[in-house]
Amino acid sequence: MTGIAANNLLVRRNGATLLDGLSLSLGPTGSVAIIGPNGAGKSTLLKVLTGIDKPSAGTVRVGDRDLASLSNAQRASTIGYLPQYFEPHWDLSVAELVRLGADRSDRLAAGAIEAATEKFELTALGRRRWSTLSGGERARVLLAAVLVVDPPVLLADEPAASLDIRHRLDVIRALTRRPDRLSVVVVHDLDLAFTFFERVVVIDRGKVVADGPAKSLIEDRRIDEVFSVRFDRLKTPDGWLLRASTTNS
Amino acid sequence: MRVWLLLVLALLLSIVIGAAAGHDWMSPADLLRALAGDTDLRSRLLIDWRLPRVLAAAFVGALLGLGGTVFQGVFRNPLAEPYLLGSAGGAALGATVALLVPLAAPQSLVLPVLAFAGAWAATMLVIGISRVAGAVDAAGMLLAGVAVAAVLGALRSFLMLALSDETVSLQIVLSWVLGGVQTPTWPILGLLAAISVACLALTLMLAKRLDVLGLGETMAIAFGLNVNRFIAFAVLAGSVVVAAAVAFGGLVAFVGLASPHIARWLVGPLHRPLLPASALVGAIVVTVADAIARSALPPAEIPLGLVTAVAGGPFFILLLARRLRA
Numbered sequence: 001m002t003g004i005a006a007n008n009l010l011v012r013r014n015g016a017t018l019l020d021g022l023s024l025s026l027g028p029t030g031s032v033a034i035i036g037p038n039g040a041g042k043s044t045l046l047k048v049l050t051g052i053d054k055p056s057a058g059t060v061r062v063g064d065r066d067l068a069s070l071s072n073a074q075r076a077s078t079i080g081y082l083p084q085y086f087e088p089h090w091d092l093s094v095a096e097l098v099r100l101g102a103d104r105s106d107r108l109a110a111g112a113i114e115a116a117t118e119k120f121e122l123t124a125l126g127r128r129r130w131s132t133l134s135g136g137e138r139a140r141v142l143l144a145a146v147l148v149v150d151p152p153v154l155l156a157d158e159p160a161a162s163l164d165i166r167h168r169l170d171v172i173r174a175l176t177r178r179p180d181r182l183s184v185v186v187v188h189d190l191d192l193a194f195t196f197f198e199r200v201v202v203i204d205r206g207k208v209v210a211d212g213p214a215k216s217l218i219e220d221r222r223i224d225e226v227f228s229v230r231f232d233r234l235k236t237p238d239g240w241l242l243r244a245s246t247t248n249s
Numbered sequence: 250m251r252v253w254l255l256l257v258l259a260l261l262l263s264i265v266i267g268a269a270a271g272h273d274w275m276s277p278a279d280l281l282r283a284l285a286g287d288t289d290l291r292s293r294l295l296i297d298w299r300l301p302r303v304l305a306a307a308f309v310g311a312l313l314g315l316g317g318t319v320f321q322g323v324f325r326n327p328l329a330e331p332y333l334l335g336s337a338g339g340a341a342l343g344a345t346v347a348l349l350v351p352l353a354a355p356q357s358l359v360l361p362v363l364a365f366a367g368a369w370a371a372t373m374l375v376i377g378i379s380r381v382a383g384a385v386d387a388a389g390m391l392l393a394g395v396a397v398a399a400v401l402g403a404l405r406s407f408l409m410l411a412l413s414d415e416t417v418s419l420q421i422v423l424s425w426v427l428g429g430v431q432t433p434t435w436p437i438l439g440l441l442a443a444i445s446v447a448c449l450a451l452t453l454m455l456a457k458r459l460d461v462l463g464l465g466e467t468m469a470i471a472f473g474l475n476v477n478r479f480i481a482f483a484v485l486a487g488s489v490v491v492a493a494a495v496a497f498g499g500l501v502a503f504v505g506l507a508s509p510h511i512a513r514w515l516v517g518p519l520h521r522p523l524l525p526a527s528a529l530v531g532a533i534v535v536t537v538a539d540a541i542a543r544s545a546l547p548p549a550e551i552p553l554g555l556v557t558a559v560a561g562g563p564f565f566i567l568l569l570a571r572r573l574r575a
Contacts, residue, residue, distance in 0.1 A: 047467075050470075051470065051471075052467055073473050076471065079471075081468075083468060083471075086464075087465065088463055088464050088465065089325040089463045090460075090513075091518060093517070096517075100461060100464065100472070103457065104461075104472045104473045
């Protein structure tokens, strides 16, 4: 079990402040949805937490260690990262892609590749090349390649945003159902955020503006402020529906 | 497995054809007699001249295949080529200096050394420029490479015009710039073989990380690759390979571009099989091209680089067209 914490993160690029002293402590287990309007800094936060982008100031701690002090191999097998958009440059096969994901860990559990291949229903697709796969199949391949090492921390930048609803639900379920693990997912669909995740963090202009259990945070009016709309909150049998109100407040 | 067998058989066949081809055509029987230790004139011609030349062509082709594969892998661009990136241009400039400037050491020693130095310096320059410009990514390096290659080409032409007072030396440089494998002695061929094996080993060490880099820079970092450091190292390794190819074969165009493509069709895009396959394809291509260069217009010899350019140019256009359509 490994949590991840951002301490006073500052990211400036080309004169713009993308993260503005953001602090956030996540985990060590559970599912966290990160929501916020476009340009809030969600993707930047995930990249800094993964170690892909370096912050101008501030630190990231993974478990009881500084992210910068981890070796590349330790970092890659501790933190799984799912990008918003993924397109390999070479037309690799499904099995080759999963294998590349597995090879980043030097302590891979026996049978992990077979288990991941089976879990994401890729067994029959092993020899198929990336260019021949559908969007849903591609999402499953990426999930298998990232999750094959069973990383204690998963940071996902809504990898399913462009999929149809059934495949999107499949992906969200795979991301959130990880017992004794931490899953942090940038979610664009607020209903999914409040239905599938235990905790929701609202980010705007590079800062955390609201943070709490999904059940209680749903009532928080700061969500309306951040998205600049008024939401109607409708309870459904299995979650919440947030509908942007069509009448002026 | 069958693909590898076919590649090796094709290489052996092209070597036999290469040994047979020339101003004076030999039969396979001549070749067998020569290999069995016969000492008549034809056999000695084969053993002392034809065979070393053919094998040198094969090794130069293998090096070009390896170099092209590394550069395409690093820049994740199937159109990347050593000649686009300054390293071949740097090697050519170093070799031109060796050919035109009278130096104390023997030319056979100075030329490879200066070619290495030129390729290395040009590559460092490309890396340096892209660093200073703040564009260490693949596209930035490629553009810096194009600019450096253009400057180096101009410098080489200037040297050729300024330093050659007799037409003979200009012709030597020109024929070398146009590409051509010199006939080596057996010890030099042994050196070339050792360099080629070392280059294969060096590039195979990069194979796994080239695969990871092929996932894109973001995913590569997430999968634990130190992307900037690896790119700089791989470019350097690639330029060592290219310098070796240029030192022994001059400027042979398009083989470094085409071999990885053909190899990818045969064994797929993973670099561990791709590198040796691309070396084999390059060896076959250059061996056959060299045979054509020696035998198409007897008694004259066409520069090897012209043969590969005539065949490779349309290949490049085909790739470009396919890429633009896709």
